[in-house]
Amino acid sequence: MDNCFIDTTLEFLQIAFHNILYYASIYPISIFETRRKYSIVVYRSNHPEVNEYIDLCLKSIAECLHNGDLKRVEFAITSSDYEVLMKFVFDLDKNDTHDETRDAYLVQAEQNMRAFCLKLTTLSDKFTDLPEDRSFMIFLHTNESAAVAMAANPELESFPLVETEVETEFQHILPLRRFCVRNYNLDMYMEFR
Template sequence: MADAPLTYNQAVKGITEFIEVAIHTILYVRQVYPADLFIRRKKYNTPVFQSRHPALNEYISGAVKAVGEEMVLGHVDKVVVVIKDKEEVALERFIFSIQSMINVEGYNKETSVQDAMSPTALGMYFRSFLVKLSIMESQLSPLSYGGEDVSFAILLELQDEQVPSATEGKDPPPWIPALSQHTTAGVSDEAEIHLVRAVDTGIFNLSLAIQESAEKLQRDGVLVSNDKGKGKES
């Protein structure tokens, strides 16, 4: 039934599908690639933009699939889309925080979870995430510095003492160690944080925040001296 509460597996699939759509949206609105590389689509009853480049799409979908495999195991803490300059300096981090609220045995992961939201309601929340993300984009300073190219990477941050386990034995492995400065642990106290949206699905808590790095703010000449952000410099 369409309005039945989410199952654990439906929640995993719904969140990873949303993250994939959001990554394409981030790349479009932050102009990491030219606008003509994207095509207009509709998802969650709202316009979205999707890359038309096969290799880029394969990278994004492969990373998101691997995220889903770790989510099923309850290991994921954050998924980070880091936008960086040609010197690998992080300029912006789009942080999807995923907090598992319940423990579900494997044989029950296709059973509706009492008090969880419905798939229809979850889709409405995802729509509001994307609308707010587009609005938040106008509050961020441009990423271009005299025509300098930027690139991006998808990072997976696991819960303490966890390592990627669902993908062991795969060649090549879907995950490689990230530069510390790209991770949330490498965030300066002077970084600016913008909360986009949060939702409690009844199975996972999902939130999206944007961090503008201290390095980016210094280049823009807008860095203020009072403490902002969280974490420590690597």
Template sequence: MERRDHQSSQAETARILVEFLEVAISSIVFLKGVYPPGAFERRRYMNVVVQRTRHPQLREYIHSAVTGLLPFIQKGLVERVAVIFFNNENVPAERFIFKLTINQSYGQKVEEANFEFSLRSFLIKLSVSEPLTKTLPRDCRWEITAYFRSLPQASSSKEAESWIPTDTKQWQQPPLISPIKSMTSEPLTLQLYVEHPSLSEPTTQ
């Protein structure tokens, strides 16, 4: 029974978190101005006004990416979820990082109201975080990348087959980090910060 309670807590936490990530990532893409403002519509989520993408393919990309992480987040395998924006040389220019930990030994009922109150503050912070970011080049591309603590076995998980190793270029120097928001509300610890290349980062020739 105790094991079932643990699994229930992690499952509920992962479900709420994945739903939140979908909204938060849409908010980040809107914040960066990658698409015209008309590509988004105002909606209310967790009693906060947020921007939801109207384009079906864009909405499906964000939705499928984060919902595909659900079983791995629940098992504690996902360490970070990143929204990466690239420059014209296909090198990361800016990264929004959600660093997360779900306490796998937590067995109590998740207080959803308290949990959502904490997550709501992330959406509020995101909406005013533009001063922490940098202007992106025109026609830049972006992607969602997940960093795993340990790799799931593709042979034992159908969901794992949809995640492939990335060939994204990495910075050679430690990045500059600007914190946006952090929280600890059992069983979840979550940090959101934005990364930029170090001033000493070699430039692409």
């Protein structure tokens, strides 16, 4: 798999995860600091445990991407008893007709990543009915061979994947963005009640 795609996708997911945490008010705004990325202000948690969890999830995502075994990433906002209340879905789809000269410097991809982050600022009405004691989880849709490969990776030994059967039906789907990074399409949408 293309290392440029992997690095770009991981960086984008990290920014997306932290900004979803900020805008959904999962943690107090006092644990966030501002940064600049994609020519806009973005937010990043400075809480060590939150950052460690996100970083370990990103390492798992990187492992799956290197093996070509990742189909979807879901960032789920949950209740205190881990019921999924809403989720942000990041679908990855290989584009076999990709033209290497199109967006060679990832200018369009960066503009789309910026647009996604700006779109999060407009979703505040979607977060108003969430319970006060909410949390989050990150789900990876992959295959069994990826789970076995990650279990054998010493860097991920302390952070094993847990197989789960969480299939929550939502009444609403809100498309957020679709764009291309190298020879992959990223399709992002939000599911909520």
